[in-house]
Amino acid sequence: MNVFLNLSTNLLFFLGDHTEILSTLFIIFLAAKLSAEVFERLKQPAVVGEILAGVLIGPSLLVLVKPTDLTKTLAEVGVILLLFTVGLEIKPKALFQVGSRALLVAVLGVIIPFFAGWLLLTLWGEPTIEGIFLGAAMVATSVGITARVLASLNVLNTQTSQIIMAAAVIDDILGLLVLSMVSSMAKGSVNYKELALSASLSIGFTLFMVFVGAKIVNKTRPTVEKLKIGNAFFIVGLTLCLGLSFLASYVGVAAIIGSFLAGMALSEFSEDTDLHHKSGAVMEFLLPFFLVGIGMQLELAVFKDPRVIILALLATLIAVITKLIGCGIAALPLGRKQALQIGMGMVPRGEVGIIVAQIGLGLGVMSNTLYGVVVFMAVATTLIAPPFLIVLFKETRNELAKEEEEIVDSDKTLSVME
Amino acid sequence: MNVFLNLSTNLLFFLGDHTEILSTLFIIFLAAKLSAEVFERLKQPAVVGEILAGVLIGPSLLVLVKPTDLTKTLAEVGVILLLFTVGLEIKPKALFQVGSRALLVAVLGVIIPFFAGWLLLTLWGEPTIEGIFLGAAMVATSVGITARVLASLNVLNTQTSQIIMAAAVIDDILGLLVLSMVSSMAKGSVNYKELALSASLSIGFTLFMVFVGAKIVNKTRPTVEKLKIGNAFFIVGLTLCLGLSFLASYVGVAAIIGSFLAGMALSEFSEDTDLHHKSGAVMEFLLPFFLVGIGMQLELAVFKDPRVIILALLATLIAVITKLIGCGIAALPLGRKQALQIGMGMVPRGEVGIIVAQIGLGLGVMSNTLYGVVVFMAVATTLIAPPFLIVLFKETRNELAKEEEEIVDSDKTLSVME
Numbered sequence: 001m002n003v004f005l006n007l008s009t010n011l012l013f014f015l016g017d018h019t020e021i022l023s024t025l026f027i028i029f030l031a032a033k034l035s036a037e038v039f040e041r042l043k044q045p046a047v048v049g050e051i052l053a054g055v056l057i058g059p060s061l062l063v064l065v066k067p068t069d070l071t072k073t074l075a076e077v078g079v080i081l082l083l084f085t086v087g088l089e090i091k092p093k094a095l096f097q098v099g100s101r102a103l104l105v106a107v108l109g110v111i112i113p114f115f116a117g118w119l120l121l122t123l124w125g126e127p128t129i130e131g132i133f134l135g136a137a138m139v140a141t142s143v144g145i146t147a148r149v150l151a152s153l154n155v156l157n158t159q160t161s162q163i164i165m166a167a168a169v170i171d172d173i174l175g176l177l178v179l180s181m182v183s184s185m186a187k188g189s190v191n192y193k194e195l196a197l198s199a200s201l202s203i204g205f206t207l208f209m210v211f212v213g214a215k216i217v218n219k220t221r222p223t224v225e226k227l228k229i230g231n232a233f234f235i236v237g238l239t240l241c242l243g244l245s246f247l248a249s250y251v252g253v254a255a256i257i258g259s260f261l262a263g264m265a266l267s268e269f270s271e272d273t274d275l276h277h278k279s280g281a282v283m284e285f286l287l288p289f290f291l292v293g294i295g296m297q298l299e300l301a302v303f304k305d306p307r308v309i310i311l312a313l314l315a316t317l318i319a320v321i322t323k324l325i326g327c328g329i330a331a332l333p334l335g336r337k338q339a340l341q342i343g344m345g346m347v348p349r350g351e352v353g354i355i356v357a358q359i360g361l362g363l364g365v366m367s368n369t370l371y372g373v374v375v376f377m378a379v380a381t382t383l384i385a386p387p388f389l390i391v392l393f394k395e396t397r398n399e400l401a402k403e404e405e406e407i408v409d410s411d412k413t414l415s416v417m418e
Numbered sequence: 419m420n421v422f423l424n425l426s427t428n429l430l431f432f433l434g435d436h437t438e439i440l441s442t443l444f445i446i447f448l449a450a451k452l453s454a455e456v457f458e459r460l461k462q463p464a465v466v467g468e469i470l471a472g473v474l475i476g477p478s479l480l481v482l483v484k485p486t487d488l489t490k491t492l493a494e495v496g497v498i499l500l501l502f503t504v505g506l507e508i509k510p511k512a513l514f515q516v517g518s519r520a521l522l523v524a525v526l527g528v529i530i531p532f533f534a535g536w537l538l539l540t541l542w543g544e545p546t547i548e549g550i551f552l553g554a555a556m557v558a559t560s561v562g563i564t565a566r567v568l569a570s571l572n573v574l575n576t577q578t579s580q581i582i583m584a585a586a587v588i589d590d591i592l593g594l595l596v597l598s599m600v601s602s603m604a605k606g607s608v609n610y611k612e613l614a615l616s617a618s619l620s621i622g623f624t625l626f627m628v629f630v631g632a633k634i635v636n637k638t639r640p641t642v643e644k645l646k647i648g649n650a651f652f653i654v655g656l657t658l659c660l661g662l663s664f665l666a667s668y669v670g671v672a673a674i675i676g677s678f679l680a681g682m683a684l685s686e687f688s689e690d691t692d693l694h695h696k697s698g699a700v701m702e703f704l705l706p707f708f709l710v711g712i713g714m715q716l717e718l719a720v721f722k723d724p725r726v727i728i729l730a731l732l733a734t735l736i737a738v739i740t741k742l743i744g745c746g747i748a749a750l751p752l753g754r755k756q757a758l759q760i761g762m763g764m765v766p767r768g769e770v771g772i773i774v775a776q777i778g779l780g781l782g783v784m785s786n787t788l789y790g791v792v793v794f795m796a797v798a799t800t801l802i803a804p805p806f807l808i809v810l811f812k813e814t815r816n817e818l819a820k821e822e823e824e825i826v827d828s829d830k831t832l833s834v835m836e
Binding site: 018019021022023025026029030033036037040041046069070073076077152227228229230231234235238239242243245246249250255277278279281282284285 | 436437439440441443444447448451454455458459464487488491494495570645646647648649652653656657660661663664667668673695696697699700702703
């Protein structure tokens with residue numbers, strides 16, 4: 001065997017890390033799906049299983065794989081496609097009907113966590129700048145996890161889900177502004193002109209897509225139907241998805257906001273084509289890289305000091321409670337149950353919180369320990385929300401299933417009467 | 419705008435080359451599909467359009483994108499999925515029925531191009547070691563292009579296609595041995611023990627998968643049906659595809675041989691599940707990165723010297739003719755038309771020829787000029803084969819379509835008679 005390994009190493013030397021890349025892809029996919037299967041059997045959310053698979057095989061524990069540029073890109077494309085398929089199920093009309101409520105949910109869900117995070121670190125005795133960075137990291141909701149759970153429960157078409165999705169879009173824009181502001185403060189001066197420009201670009205892009213995007217897309221339908229390439233609707237859909245993800249990223253908001261808006265603009269296309277089915281297949285292939293990727297970020301090494309563990313647990317607790325309270329209060333007029341559903345839907349911080357922490361680390365205003373704390377908070381909130389969401393949406397789901405049954409029944413009655 | 423670019427650059431600095439990666443993905447996908455559409459309208463093969471899109475946007479001409487580790491990995495996963503979906507349409511039985519003919523096709527298709535390439539460079543006045551490297555680069559067929567064309571023509575289930583696929587698998591193993599041998603010669607000594615081990619491992623792996631793979635997979639069917647995760651057949655299929663690609667690459671053959679064998683082992687699963695449909699969607703998303711990736715490799719800068727242009731054209735001509743003759747003679751007992759189809763199917767060298775050239779470059783036995791010549795030959799052969807394949811298979815395709823019509827007709831007659 002030694003001889004073979006020699007040859008293999010020689011070829012490996014020539015071919016680059018070709019075999020290693022394939023082994024990484026295989027290990028991540030296999031671990032994610034084995035873990036999802038175990039969690040499904042335990043009647044727990046598969047999404048939590050896949051994130052925990054990342055913790056298990058990542059640098060913290062087994063060190064079978066580590067985050068690389070490649071795994072990060074696959075993760076990014078995976079969550080881009082997830083939000084794209086979610087967008088395909090939501091009509092722009094549904095979204096701007098809940099606009100003002102969603103705006104309130106987003107604003108309160110940004111202000112309360114921000115100041116709570118800042119306060120926590122101040123009471124902990126850390127400098128102001130670290131405090132506002134923890135606050136900023138607590139602001140941004142990572143809607144991917146919630147969207148995945150809502151889609152798997154088949155409740156994307158409820159008013160609650162629509163408020164969550166709309167609030168997540170607004171939340172991302174607000175998060176961008178908070179991040180720009182605290183980054184400028186860390187560098188010593190805030191450029192209000194830059195801030196205003198950044199704000200108007202991201203808001204303009206979003207409003208344009210919500211109000212005009214679908215109309216433009218629907219007008220292109222005859223052209224798409226005349227295309228000679230195979231799978232024209234799917235190909236056009238993917239192109240728009242990639243294009244708007246890039247554009248969103250270019251104007252400063254998250255790429256997933258672009259793909260979500262692309263999906264929404266195409267929602268009428270997806271009703272009678274296989275666009276949704278095919279995009280779903282691509283998403284199923286890539287999403288494990290996103291979920292495992294979140295788990296891989298966790299670094300358990302900083303938690304040797306019990307004080308750090310306490311801070312991480314406190315930060316997580318505050319991250320959960322402040323979103324529940326902030327978004328919940330804003331949604332309270334819709335009833336206590338819906339308020340809880342919306343609040344819990346906004347809890348996961350995921351990759352967005354981690355990006356903020358990376359910026360703080362890069363600017364030298366955040367210690368390695370605090371970085372570890374933020375990553376723990378980000379990963380923990382993505383693990384906490386799904387089981388609660390499933391419980392909170394159980395009744396809604398049953399009601400929807402019952403309604404559908406009744407529709408089917410009345411259809412049957414009709415066809416018998418005919 | 420300047421102010422905004424400033425902010426955007428600052429954020430870009432933090433977030434890495436995130437936006438740049440998305441723009442690369444978007445540009446590649448858009449260029450590939452626009453070009454495919456133009457080629458379809460000109461009644462030319464879409465696959466040629468996508469490769470030429472790569473030449474156009476790549477380093478040779480517009481320099482909009484350049485090959486990176488990321489684009490190469492996406493390309494690799496794309497062609498892995500292509501061969502996987504092709505495998506899903508071919509039963510192992512069909513493959514070993516044509517085994518001995520395919521063996522002859524592969525052997526003659528390796529020997530003749532190898533010696534012709536060597537002879538060409540010797541007559542050109544180059545050293546022996548460069549000659550045998552050009553020979554080695556002329557050996558390996560890149561079956562991806564042919565498979566894509568055959569699948570788009572719906573002729574994968576003909577004996578001709580099966581011989582091509584089987585011969586490509588054997589060709590790859592022979593190519594590995596030739597490459598190991600010439601690499602050892604370049605380094606000064608051939609280790610026959612290593613060679614024998616490498617040969618037995620790759621042959622053993624292939625035979626095991628062809629003869630036993632499908633049987634094992636079919637036995638797992640009740641287990642797969644009992645899985646709780648969604649899309650179980652698709653997920654299990656992707657896992658096997660990634661696993662065997664890794665394993666193939668580990669034992670030294672091309673990863674696509676592994677994914678092809680995985681697909682074949684799953685061919686019975688794909689008959690009554692959506693495995694083929696869903697894998698096809700993932701492949702459609704990733705394949706443009708493979709095709710554009712081939713075109714991007716082309717470096718036109720070395721062709722300032724007319725002598726180099728002549729050598730490149732000669733190498734391409736010889737690459738085409740020797741495969742046509744080598745594989746054609748072996749297939750001649752099946753008739754002249756089938757012999758031509760099989761010969762032309764083995765013409766594309768694509769990424770495999772380029773890998774051999776890269777190894778030669780890495781070992782310092784191949785000049786930059788000769789590297790450019792090999793890449794030209796590899797890209798040119800992938801562009802030449804598809805139009806000829808379409809013409810050569812036109813009749814076969816019409817016959818198949820007619821047969822199917824007759825079956826449908828007789829079905830109709832039967833149902834009317836009932």
